[in-house]
Amino acid sequence: TALNHAAWDGEWYLRGFFDSGQTLGSHADSECRIDAIAQSWSVLSGAGEDARCRSAMAALYQHLVDKDNRLIKLLTPPFDGAGPNPGYIRGYLPGVRENGGQYTHGALWAIMAFAAMGETERAWSLLSMINPVNHSGNQQDMAIYKAEPYVMAADVYAAEGHSGRGGWTWYTGSSGWAYQLISESLLGISRRGNALSVRPQLPADWSEIKIVYREGEGIYNIRVTRGDSIYQLWLDGKRCDGDEIALESHRQEHQVEVRLGSASG
Numbered sequence: 001t002a003l004n005h006a007a008w009d010g011e012w013y014l015r016g017f018f019d020s021g022q023t024l025g026s027h028a029d030s031e032c033r034i035d036a037i038a039q040s041w042s043v044l045s046g047a048g049e050d051a052r053c054r055s056a057m058a059a060l061y062q063h064l065v066d067k068d069n070r071l072i073k074l075l076t077p078p079f080d081g082a083g084p085n086p087g088y089i090r091g092y093l094p095g096v097r098e099n100g101g102q103y104t105h106g107a108l109w110a111i112m113a114f115a116a117m118g119e120t121e122r123a124w125s126l127l128s129m130i131n132p133v134n135h136s137g138n139q140q141d142m143a144i145y146k147a148e149p150y151v152m153a154a155d156v157y158a159a160e161g162h163s164g165r166g167g168w169t170w171y172t173g174s175s176g177w178a179y180q181l182i183s184e185s186l187l188g189i190s191r192r193g194n195a196l197s198v199r200p201q202l203p204a205d206w207s208e209i210k211i212v213y214r215e216g217e218g219i220y221n222i223r224v225t226r227g228d229s230i231y232q233l234w235l236d237g238k239r240c241d242g243d244e245i246a247l248e249s250h251r252q253e254h255q256v257e258v259r260l261g262s263a264s265g
Contacts (some may be wrong), residue, residue, distance in 0.1 A: 003047050012056040013048065015075070018084045025075070031083045035064050035075040036106045043113035057113055061122070064110075069163040070129045071156045072107035074098050078158075081159075087254040095159030097167065102130070102156040104174035110179050115185040120201040123186060135166065152178055187211065195244040198258050199231070200224055216249025220256050227259035234259075 007014045015025030015035035028139040039056040042048030048056065064073040078100025079090040092099040100239050107130055115123040128134060135156075136142050136149030147166030152175040154168030183189050188200035189211065200209065202224075211222040233240040234257035245256065 004049050004052065008052060012059040012071045013042050018071055022084055029083060031077055031079045032075045033077065034059060036060055036064050036072065036110050038058055040113040043116050044109065048210040054117065057117065060110055066158060069158060070135060071102035071158060072110055072126065072130060073158055074103040074106045076100055082138055093159055096157050097155045101158045104152055104154055104172060105136055108177040110182050112185045115201060121203060124203045146193060194247045196247050197244045199243060215247040217251035218248050219253045221253065222256040222258065224260065225256040228262055232259040
C-alpha cells in the first residue's frame, strides 16, 4: 500500500508531507523527527504491516515516553522555527501542548496500540504512569503537576522549567478515550448489538477482576479469573458456547464467570 511504501522511514512511519514535498516526522528532519499519532494508528487502523508496526511502536517508546516526567510526548523535537511552518501548532512554545508536550489523546492512543499488539504489561504500566492520581501523590508532585488529580488533563507540559505541569483539565475528549482504553482495550469489555464479550488483558500480578455491567434494569455481575486451560464463559451456572452472552434488559441479576485461558492476560 501507499502507506507502507511512501510513508515508511526505515524505523517508523512519517507523519506527513509539506506542500513542497518535504517530509514531516522523518529521522532526517530537524523538528518533529517522530510523531506518536502515525505510529499508534498504524496499529489501530490495521493498515500497517506487523513487523513495521512493532518497529514503529518500539521507536515511539524509545523517543517519546518520558519516564522522568511521567508523560508521553506527541512528537519530538518540538517546532521552534528551524524548519517549514507546520501551522498553528508552532504558536505554542516548544514543549507545550501539541508542540512536543503530552497531548493526552495521543498518549492514550499509544497505550491502546500497545494493548492491541498484546503488550499487556507495557500498556498497564504506561496507563499508571500518566494517570493523574499518580501525579498527585504528595506535595512535591502536586507542586509540579498543578492540576486536579481526579480528572484528565488535555495536556502535560514537557517544556524546560515546566515539565510535568498539567493543563486544560475538565475540557478534554481524552477523558472519553481513557474510559475506552480501560474498559475495552484493557478490561476487554466489548458490546456488539445485544451481545457482550469480556476478554481482558490482566497485569501479571492480578489474579481476578470483578465488573458490574448494567443493561436496562438487568445487572450482570462478572467475575474474571485466570484458568489453566482454554477460555471459558459461564452464565448463571451454565457453560456458554463461544465468548458472548446475550444481554437482557428486564429486572434480573445474573452471575457471569469468565475463566481466561493459560495464554491470556
